[in-house]
Amino acid sequence: MEKDPPKILVFSTEKISDPALDLAGLMKLHYPPTVHAVVVPCSSSVRPSWIMHAFECGFAGVFIAADGSDCPYGETCIEKTAKIVERTHVMMREKGIPTENLKMAAVCSVCAELFVNQMRLFAGELADKTTNAT
Numbered sequence: 808m809e810k811d812p813p814k815i816l817v818f819s820t821e822k823i824s825d826p827a828l829d830l831a832g833l834m835k836l837h838y839p840p841t842v843h844a845v846v847v848p849c850s851s852s853v854r855p856s857w858i859m860h861a862f863e864c865g866f867a868g869v870f871i872a873a874d875g876s877d878c879p880y881g882e883t884c885i886e887k888t889a890k891i892v893e894r895t896h897v898m899m900r901e902k903g904i905p906t907e908n909l910k911m912a913a914v915c916s917v918c919a920e921l922f923v924n925q926m927r928l929f930a931g932e933l934a935d936k937t938t939n940a941t
């Protein structure tokens with residue numbers, strides 16, 4: 808019996824990465840159906856508590872589709888988002904959650920294939936950890 812792919816929560820930005828997610832659908836590119844997206848204005852607006860809440864609610868992984876240098880809200884977006892990830896890693900270690908279960912990558916508005924590849928790889932990594940843990 809085959810297991811369902813692990814649940815992944817994606818924080819996607821409305822002006823930069825979310826169009827890539829939409830484009831993936833338009834191009835009929837497939838990634839695991841257990842990937843769920845929440846749209847935020849800027850990746851640096853994601854809060855560590857939101858990420859931790861996702862893990863508490865049963866998500867195996869969280870992916871932040873960061874704006875990179877294209878962020879309309881500020882040039883330091885990627886640095887701010889990286890600091891959020893660092894702070895969250897501390898919280899994850901305290902709770903015994905592997906830090907590899909939180910990923911961040913810049914996803915531009917036309918990067919549909921990149922996003923789909925990221926989701927497939929991440930789901931595979933999470934599934935391998937689940938399989939090896941049992």
